[in-house]
């Protein structure tokens with residue numbers, strides 16, 4: 001495991017960029033006219049609730065670099081459970097980790113997922129690079145499609161594995177934008193397709209958090225039988241509002257997160 005938080009995030013970022021070419025364009029659009037680079041509000045990772053690789057195994061990598069567990073979230077329809085983590089340095093991104101509750105899924109899905117996870121070397125899970133190690137298995141394109149029919153999340157994991165599935169621009173820290181509407185308009189004018197599930201803007205000032213996101217880029221994946229282009233990773237945008245004590249809200253909003261997950265759906 002890393003003991004340097006910046007080294008961990010540098011690696012997560014490079015690994016994300018490799019399959020998310022639009023992230024560079026997002027930084028050019030929103031950050032080019034300000035002096036410092038964009039500050040990220042949070043990143044997110046995905047996994048399965050299998051002991052070997054469960055949420056806590058991913059979280060251990062963040063606890064080792066100074067993160068603390070802060071909140072938990074339930075997504076009944078999508079069969080997901082999540083927690084978020086914060087660092088003592090508020091400039092470090094928050095971390096959102098979710099896991100698919102596979103025991104609630106079909107026996108077919110469970111068998112495929114167990115087969116994938118069985119192929120991970122136990123040692124790999126605590127290695128420095130685990131959170132940006134991608135897949136430790138190869139499925140065929142039919143298996144990907146059958147997972148997709150039941151759980152978009154499971155299909156995404158089979159193609160991309162362990163990596164940040166998005167970074168999130170902290171709109172509060174942008175110099176030239178102060179509303180999420182102007183950020184969205186700028187993205188759309190530049191040709192980005194936004195996730196419109198539940199509306200372009202998820203949340204509101206009342207729940208202290210507004211979020212939007214691009215639809216994931218499409219990127220080639222080498223399945224065992226063929227190469228196929230499938231949704232990879234996306235960019236999110238978050239604007240936080242102050243709580244009664246004047247401090248910005250630092251949590252997530254389950255109803256909004258439920259829609260953000262759909263940013264990796266096929267276009």
Ligand code: OOG
Nearest residue numbers: 044165252256257260261
């Ligand atoms: C995470 C979706 C939730 C948020 O900011 O609410 C989320 C995911 O897609 O893995 O990122």
Ligand code: NI
Nearest residue numbers: 044168236260
């Ligand atoms: Ni997010």
